[in-house]
Amino acid sequence: MKIGFIGLGIMGKPMCRNLLKAGHQLVVCSRTKSSLDELIAAGATAASTPRELAAEVDLVITMLPNSPEVKEVILGPNGVLEGARPGSIVADMSSIAPLASQQIAASLVEKGIEMLDAPVSGGQPKAIEGTLSVMVGGKQEIFDRCVPVFQAMAASVVRVGDVGAGNVTKLANQVVVALNIAALSEAMVLAAKAGVEPELVYQAIRGGLAGSTVMDAKAPLMLDRKFDPGFRISLHIKDLANALDTSHDVGAPLPLTAAVMEIMQGLKVDGLGDSDHSALIRYFEKQAKIELKRPPAR
């Protein structure tokens, strides 16, 4: 299967490298010349527009920031829709609004083009390792044909339903992650302000019902004051905004997600939009006038 890939950012570039490593023929398209050159050196060929790229391949993968960028690249002038052949497939691996996925799919299907929404979790490290988790929405038959391609980039590939279901699942994931970070933040700031070493609290509770992947990934970063991304607050805001839009569309109010989203907005105003989402704790620290730290070395 000849693959086209659009969106050579911090996720897209390593994903392309893993596709090439697995032996796939790859055509790429980007406005960033340095990214293009890198991938051409690694064995890809280049197309000048999404339209030209789509005309050459059986499967177009897009990996872009949000719904408007995906719509522009697929449905806009010189976009994928203008070039793609009937019977070809578009797999959008961006994290966007489920409704946008469904709208794009509806436009594609009119020209006989199939669509999967296939957002990922795991971030840049797992994109490099080729161990992403892919949550896929779309027809079973189209999913089956694309599984080997996804597997070149991922450790886990799960079909969760029809088009849009992949992004609903990703939004559910992002809701849990945001609230679990907030939970850890409130607990650690409470303990620290009450005079207990947060490091000891972490060690005492991590093995019980309070334990989580977020706790083990983020508590050490909070204690070490390491807020480099990771996953930027501004991107998590984008995901929570999509979650809230969807929740309002379908009628499933998310009061706690809305509260965490506003807290993240406050951090963005404070200049922390480019910090890792573990910097959420800084909101609670500011309110409590305290900062977590490691106990002095003994």
Place this chain on the structure above:
Amino acid sequence: MKIGFIGLGIMGKPMCRNLLKAGHQLVVCSRTKSSLDELIAAGATAASTPRELAAEVDLVITMLPNSPEVKEVILGPNGVLEGARPGSIVADMSSIAPLASQQIAASLVEKGIEMLDAPVSGGQPKAIEGTLSVMVGGKQEIFDRCVPVFQAMAASVVRVGDVGAGNVTKLANQVVVALNIAALSEAMVLAAKAGVEPELVYQAIRGGLAGSTVMDAKAPLMLDRKFDPGFRISLHIKDLANALDTSHDVGAPLPLTAAVMEIMQGLKVDGLGDSDHSALIRYFEKQAKIELKRPPAR
């Protein structure tokens, strides 16, 4: 070390059995004759009041519902303080307000009695197995003397600081658990209302950053509509009320904990106070007019 145990409830009784199994001499005291008889049959002896019990033993353990009950049993008429010998130890394993622990310790120390606050997590199943987690506040030397006793009931025994620190840690634990259940609830209700099978969402996200002990323990219960306790909402309300009291005392606002506490209060009004805390999802389900369910068998 001769041990006295007060509070033979669903936690206390199995904890006593594990102390007897480990070969400790045990004196118990309870107003519930059936519990007394059971433990006497298992090898304990009985005292008629906390005062008499305290006079006979080196270590008094209390396992009671909340701060007022612990104060009554230790400081009240015919209480532990009236009977305990100087040099003896009181270990309160109840989950109460850290400030109450400190007040009780101050009264005990005047009579030369040492105090540990040593709340547990793990619930009835781990109390029966003898695999509780104990979070201990108090002097290092007193802690060291009691560790073998705690180990008869626990898989993990951690000293987290001075008196009160055990309960601060327990409150931090309960804050995380409550918010992680709320996170799971919002995510699952969003996905279900948006038309995606919550079972598939759970399977797709549990291995990534959204994974947690709460998710693996509670998502299956939510899908199976099994809301038997477990850990009662009314008890979790008690813990969150103590967390908020403490947070207000020390100056560490917990807006999300407060929101979850109010949601739990709403469920109590709806008659769900005795349900497992995983029934938190029923608040979000009610708002979204939907109920989670397993996919039909294929």
